[in-house]
Amino acid sequence: MTPGDRAAELARLGGAIESTRPPSSDRSELPPLPGAAEGNVVLRLAPFPNGALHIGNARMLYVNDEYRRRYKGKLYLVFDDTIGSEEKRVDPEIFNVILNDLTIAGVPPDAVFYKSDRIPRFYPWAVRVIEKGGAYLCTCPAELLRRNRESGTPCPERSQTVETTLEGWEKMLGGAYAPGEAVLRLRTDLADPDPAFRDRVLMRLSDLEHPRVGRKYRVWPMLEFSWAVDDVELGLTHVLRGKDLVIEDRMEEFIWKLLGVKGPPFLHWGLLRLREAKIAKSKSFKEVASGVYDGWADPRTWSIDSLARRGIRAEALRRFTLSFGLSLSDIEVPAETLYAENRQLIDATTPRKSFVPDPVLVEVDGAPELGTVSLPNHPDHPELGRREVPAAPPYWLPRAELERHAGEELRLKDLLNLVLPTGPVPAGTPTLRAHFAGRENKKLPRIQWVARAGSVPVELLELDGSRRTGRAEASLLTAAPGDIFQFERVGFVRLEDRWKRGTEPVLACFGHP
RNA sequence: GCUCCCGUAGUCUAGUCCGGCCAAGGAUUCGGCGCCUUCGACGCCGUAACCCGGGUUCAAAUCCCGGCGGGAGCACCA
Missing domain, CATH: 3.90.800.10 (Glutamyl-tRNA Synthetase; Domain 3)
Known part of the structure; x- marks a missing residue:
């Protein structure tokens, strides 16, 4: 039957029945837990204490937490600290690190158990x-x-x-x-x-x-036996774990059948990796221990703590991990997907600031008298207010832009147009001379700037662990550690906890574009 | 080698159990346009997918068989 015939036949029979298919939602929801009812759900988190929680563990956290919330159940933290092996040792420092990670992640356990106590x-x-x-x-x-x-x-x-x-x-x-x-x-x-x-x-x-x-x-x-016991003794109703542990299911079920006891059912999900974070916990452990990394919050670990340091909200991480449902495929997702989630959360409320990386001082010949200019804190949200910034030359401008646009006319965003000198930009700390070319808002390449008089030095921690220096608006000095800004044309950043308000340089950690 | 799991657009995901409302929905990415004094945001438009081969059926992403590809396990680790 062709589509046309089909439509005709359908009309002859009295038209199509109203569709009963539910509209597919934009955000997938976790399936119901078998046999679960409100108030009778007990779940567990069981990380091995040999490193901070990372993005892979986040899935375990939020899937469990989501079910706890939905059924108003309990979620236990059970440290899997049996004796391990020579290669896989329990790190005594890490119990508190993990507890702290759970706080950061917004997944507080209802009770904490240690296998080693049991x-x-x-x-x-x-x-x-x-x-x-x-x-x-x-x-x-x-x-x-x-x-x-x-x-x-x-x-x-x-x-x-x-x-x-x-x-x-x-x-x-x-x-x-x-x-x-x-x-x-x-x-x-x-x-x-x-x-x-x-x-x-x-x-x-x-x-x-x-x-x-x-x-x-x-x-x-051994791990499997300890769980065969504890999943029963702790009264767990469901065990949600990665599919790398499926053989443990069989072990536990075999033992329960042998002893005639009833244990909880198991649900699994596949491996989740961030494309950018091809790191192993053990490698991070080595680098943290040796001091190559700046602790577990070093961005290179991609730990939950490090994501928080970068200004990525727990809620973004939650939405991100839950978006994969209980899929059993092993997946590798670009970090951009997580960033998109976070951007959606913070963009509307995040003030803009000007930040000039690798700055070069530029005088502008023929510039008119410029005192200060008033700039909106957010181009789309006037309710975030405005700020006055000094606008008299000379300006700090990004070296990369000066090189790319040598001899060309371009626009200092929100301020004026200028023509750059020709020729390469000398290394070191030269002062270049550009020519004023009007204040009209023309279609020109736009770059960020900061007037020397109103600038402060900034040290920006990058994702590869390096530190980039630059100059930014002096108003940053009155901000507080933990504040999040968008450095225009650079990306979202978070001021470091260890930075003290009012001190130079301002310390910030890069979050994402 | 043996066992288990998975295979829908560039990347994820919905749909697969109970075949037809699926010429396949959503997110993100990418491209274009618009708007805004950001390479950000927002709006509109667009590209793009059922791993392959058989079978069953009026009808297959969905069921069956056979391949192929990927992952995990085969520790006195977790």
Whole structure:
């Protein structure tokens, strides 16, 4: 049937039925949580404390928080600080960093738990699993264990009796084994098609010193087992986690089925990366520790803290991360998308200022008497008021523009037109001489300027960690740390917290275009 | 190699479960125009997508089969 025939046929039958399809919304909404009702939802955040929260973690934060809000539920922060490994150590400083990150992000936890406080709770569960015949004590070296798992070969201990396992478990707890000499393994199925799921380790030994509990415990749970226990003991109703942790679902469900307990369902999302932020937490950790980076708020870490430092609102981050829904695809998004979100939030209320990067002093021959000019703080929002700025030459002008437009006529925005001298701009700190060319608002390239008499030095921290110097309007001196401005033709910036009002140079951090 | 997940425009996403209101909606980017004394904002216009191949069906982005591509897991890390 052609579209025309179809329309005719439709008309003959009495016209189309009114569409019941809901209009697709411009902002996608998260799907409902299965089995959730207002007031009965308990969720958790479980970051490993080895670094500040970054953009990838933000998704975990806001998805969980969004559901907490929607169902008026609870959201726990559970530090996943089991003992880790030599390569993956718990950083004692980081507990507070993460707590602070949550505050910045606007996601306050309803309660805070530390896995390291809960170690003894895992022991009786281990015994329960053993008594169900679900585990055995394996003394294979790690290397052999791995090979056997791959080939599906059982080690001799796999067939040990429950009694033997219980004895072995007691010996393990009692200190009869050194780290690496024995582990408690789950008895799944060595023929499981997924090699990753074969007889995984439940509990193991470690002599590493834990930053919170020292050497109080030697027998530590593996992540999956600890969650099989805590997701039940903490009364969680849903577990929302990245899809990199799907095998943990299977482990937990296997254990729950074995013990006949009921655990929460799992929901996942895919990996989220910012194109510009191809950084690993461990790399940032190294650079922060060695002092190459200016702490976790260094823009190069792309941590939540660093985004706040740049003036990116938590709300922008929230909208940004929620816009991806619960999609399972691994995605890489340009930071511009986040900037667009933030711009939408702050543009209308952000005052404009003139900032001249890499400034060169320029005298203007033939200029009329110029005292001050009155400029709007925002071109589209008069309610933000106006400001008076000194307007007499000489002016600081951006070196890059002087070079690009040598010998040409251009316009100092909102002020006057001038003709630049020809030839290259000498290095160093020369004073150039330009010629006045009227005040008429002509169609000319427009550049920002600041009169020498009304300027202050500014140090602008860039995203690559470098510091750019420039001159800006002196009115910046009366602003407060944390204030956000748009430097015209440059971008949005935020005044640094460590800057003191009234002091020079003014310290600012670049946010985004 | 084995297991699981994912594949809609440049980049994301809605739609896929329950086939037809989808000649595919939204955001962002990009291009053009307008406006404003910013390369910002706003308005209008535009470019642009169902991974490929079969099958089922009157009808497939949606169901089935087979490929291909990408990601993750296969740690006594989390």
